[in-house]
Amino acid sequence: MTIREEQVLERIDRARRSRPRLREDTITLAHGSGGKATHTLIEAVFKEAFDNPLLNRLDDSAGFTVNGADLAFTTDSYVVSPLFFPGGDIGDLAVNGTVNDLAVSGARPLHLSAAFILEEGFPIADLRRITESMRLAAGAAGVDIVTGDTKVVQRGKADGCYINTAGVGVVRSRPPGDLRPGDAVLVTGPIGEHGVTIMLARGELDIEADLRSDTAPLNCLLADVAGACPGAVRRMRDATRGGVATVLNELASDAGLAVVVDEDAIPVRPAVRGACELLGIDPMYVACEGRAVIVVAAEAADAALSALRGHPLGEDAAVIGQVKDDPSGLVLLKTAFGGTRIVDLLVGDPLPRIC
Amino acid sequence: MTIREEQVLERIDRARRSRPRLREDTITLAHGSGGKATHTLIEAVFKEAFDNPLLNRLDDSAGFTVNGADLAFTTDSYVVSPLFFPGGDIGDLAVNGTVNDLAVSGARPLHLSAAFILEEGFPIADLRRITESMRLAAGAAGVDIVTGDTKVVQRGKADGCYINTAGVGVVRSRPPGDLRPGDAVLVTGPIGEHGVTIMLARGELDIEADLRSDTAPLNCLLADVAGACPGAVRRMRDATRGGVATVLNELASDAGLAVVVDEDAIPVRPAVRGACELLGIDPMYVACEGRAVIVVAAEAADAALSALRGHPLGEDAAVIGQVKDDPSGLVLLKTAFGGTRIVDLLVGDPLPRIC
Numbered sequence: 001m002t003i004r005e006e007q008v009l010e011r012i013d014r015a016r017r018s019r020p021r022l023r024e025d026t027i028t029l030a031h032g033s034g035g036k037a038t039h040t041l042i043e044a045v046f047k048e049a050f051d052n053p054l055l056n057r058l059d060d061s062a063g064f065t066v067n068g069a070d071l072a073f074t075t076d077s078y079v080v081s082p083l084f085f086p087g088g089d090i091g092d093l094a095v096n097g098t099v100n101d102l103a104v105s106g107a108r109p110l111h112l113s114a115a116f117i118l119e120e121g122f123p124i125a126d127l128r129r130i131t132e133s134m135r136l137a138a139g140a141a142g143v144d145i146v147t148g149d150t151k152v153v154q155r156g157k158a159d160g161c162y163i164n165t166a167g168v169g170v171v172r173s174r175p176p177g178d179l180r181p182g183d184a185v186l187v188t189g190p191i192g193e194h195g196v197t198i199m200l201a202r203g204e205l206d207i208e209a210d211l212r213s214d215t216a217p218l219n220c221l222l223a224d225v226a227g228a229c230p231g232a233v234r235r236m237r238d239a240t241r242g243g244v245a246t247v248l249n250e251l252a253s254d255a256g257l258a259v260v261v262d263e264d265a266i267p268v269r270p271a272v273r274g275a276c277e278l279l280g281i282d283p284m285y286v287a288c289e290g291r292a293v294i295v296v297a298a299e300a301a302d303a304a305l306s307a308l309r310g311h312p313l314g315e316d317a318a319v320i321g322q323v324k325d326d327p328s329g330l331v332l333l334k335t336a337f338g339g340t341r342i343v344d345l346l347v348g349d350p351l352p353r354i355c
Numbered sequence: 356m357t358i359r360e361e362q363v364l365e366r367i368d369r370a371r372r373s374r375p376r377l378r379e380d381t382i383t384l385a386h387g388s389g390g391k392a393t394h395t396l397i398e399a400v401f402k403e404a405f406d407n408p409l410l411n412r413l414d415d416s417a418g419f420t421v422n423g424a425d426l427a428f429t430t431d432s433y434v435v436s437p438l439f440f441p442g443g444d445i446g447d448l449a450v451n452g453t454v455n456d457l458a459v460s461g462a463r464p465l466h467l468s469a470a471f472i473l474e475e476g477f478p479i480a481d482l483r484r485i486t487e488s489m490r491l492a493a494g495a496a497g498v499d500i501v502t503g504d505t506k507v508v509q510r511g512k513a514d515g516c517y518i519n520t521a522g523v524g525v526v527r528s529r530p531p532g533d534l535r536p537g538d539a540v541l542v543t544g545p546i547g548e549h550g551v552t553i554m555l556a557r558g559e560l561d562i563e564a565d566l567r568s569d570t571a572p573l574n575c576l577l578a579d580v581a582g583a584c585p586g587a588v589r590r591m592r593d594a595t596r597g598g599v600a601t602v603l604n605e606l607a608s609d610a611g612l613a614v615v616v617d618e619d620a621i622p623v624r625p626a627v628r629g630a631c632e633l634l635g636i637d638p639m640y641v642a643c644e645g646r647a648v649i650v651v652a653a654e655a656a657d658a659a660l661s662a663l664r665g666h667p668l669g670e671d672a673a674v675i676g677q678v679k680d681d682p683s684g685l686v687l688l689k690t691a692f693g694g695t696r697i698v699d700l701l702v703g704d705p706l707p708r709i710c
Contacts, residue, residue: 055501124377
């Protein structure tokens with residue numbers, strides 16, 4: 001590393017250690033991006049107010065024990081636009097998203113809630129299409145939607161239909177989260193398909209591509225991995241808002257270690273790569289809704305990879321990088337051209353409302 | 356009963372037995388009222404799609420057992436307008452509402468989720484005020500907010516801030532729900548304060564009244580009642596959207612029995628009565644956010660009432676009626692003038708977005 005590089009890393013490190021300060025007076029779309037602004041909002045407002053050990057971990061789900069039962073509990077609201085898109089709709093997205101938040105916590109998803117905020121004038125036929133898609137997604141994931149709520153707001157106070165799902169699961173074995181230098185970093189499949197599909201479905205761009213959202217329930221796939229390398233799974237995260245880049249940053253930052261990924265190893269379908277080039281965005285930041293990042297002990301990498309590839313949702317899984325000692329808290333990308341660059345958290349929100 | 360009255364009752368009975376049919380093509384505000392239209396929407400769309408025994412009960416929470424732990428799980432979205440009103444705001448409403456849904460199920464509320472849908476441009480200061488109020492409400496109810504989510508939508512696609520809370524509780528003793536003729540029907544306090552407060556806070560009416568929302572956590576109050584008359588509590592419901600009238604209808608309908616209430620016995624504060632008269636609405640249909648309807652065995656009525664009155668949130672509790680054999684499924688009101696009228700489910704929505 002040159003002295004200049006070291007100075008840059010030091011500056012980044014200092015900035016990251018300082019207490020996040022919210023500079024804005026009002027909410028911007030970036031606060032919903034899953035990137036830097038979202039992190040700052042969570043730290044400065046939500047953690048500040050709700051401060052408790054379970055929330056403060058900011059995991060995909062909160063874990064707690066009730067009368068000896070080891071539970072995981074999670075929630076997500078869905079505001080995706082458009083509501084219907086190639087490969088899915090807001091309904092299966094809402095089911096799969098919550099199923100996946102439980103699954104990456106090492107839990108078997110059991111029961112979901114579904115709460116609808118509907119805009120006056122929303123077609124009942126569309127609502128039926130959405131609930132049918134939720135029914136199928138719940139069936140595929142092996143969960144039941146057991147409780148719900150419906151609110152209606154006046155025309156112009158929503159955008160058709162927003163859905164919240166919360167979920168309860170029973171923890172089989174929660175990955176401990178303690179990354180170690182040498183650990184292997186895997187993704188379960190090609191990245192960015194969901195986000196790019198949504199962008200194209202909005203029709204604002206004159207791009208045609210044969211793309212479908214990757215929305216899918218990951219519970220069986222991830223259970224297969226856990227079964228194939230017992231005790232060796234360090235951490236799992238689904239790469240939704242902010243994409244794989246954001247997940248890797250959170251992994252590195254939480255562990256105080258570095259994650260070094262190999263650009264060439266990251267599976268990206270040509271249609272996604274092409275669309276991203278035209279859009280001027282990096283597929284690493286584009287949301288997936290059926291892909292997870294998994295960190296396993298080095299010696300378990302092959303077993304994990306073959307478990308993934310043995311499942312239809314993991315056919316194109318790949319080892320994309322490795323955990324290293326330093327630079328602490330940072331994600332480095334070894335580019336196809338032999339260079340190395342820092343992959344930082346997203347600033348702003350180039351893709352609002354993708355989930 | 357005259358022959359005419361019998362014919363009327365028969366007609367109502369027939370209509371209620373028939374499978375609910377959704378006549379509308381689009382969502383209307385009435386679908387969010389908690390009344391007839393909401394029931395039809397739930398039956399014809401949500402139950403139809405998500406069909407499972409836990410959901411089909413349509414209780415305030417779903418109850419299930421995980422590894423021997425007896426759990427309750429519930430969700431509600433909050434779209435109240437205005438966000439801030441005398442006695443509370445959307446924040447404590449969202450916490451108390453979910454706490455109460457667990458409490459009426461005989462559960463001790465443990466953990467809540469909080470998911471925010473924020474409109475671009477929403478003031479951070481208002482968000483802080485809301486989260487502070489959630490913090491205080493969670494503290495008062497003895498629950499933690501352990502997981503959450505934030506989404507942001509463009510200007511004009513929401514109304515400042517919508518909140519979903521889901522909650523998990525551990526069941527102490529779930530009321531069996533089997534009403535019997537002779538059972539006593541109680542309310543825990545004066546009705547309609549929340550709904551009327553919201554209407555007045557909108558400032559569309561030129562009425563001044565010293566009213567505050569009744570939003571409050573009922574878990575301790577209801578636990579006191581359960582402790583005071585063990586085994587005698589048949590059913591508890593919090594009287595939110597659609598008010599006490601809607602709850603009584605659901606009780607009667609579920610049990611296939613009649614509920615006969617005494618208009619004179621229903622506690623209504625003069626300011627609520629006055630505002631309702633001016634607004635042309637019946638306080639029986641106005642939402643409370645800190646009041647429950649409790650059905651107990653006749654011999655336990657006194658014990659339940661004195662337990663309620665011994666708690667600050669139940670000072671003005673009252674026995675308001677009795678469960679009878681017939682007319683099956685109906686609620687009858689004995690009016691102050693010696694007459695009797697049927698209290699039916701609400702049609703339409705005179706008070707949209709009160710929670």
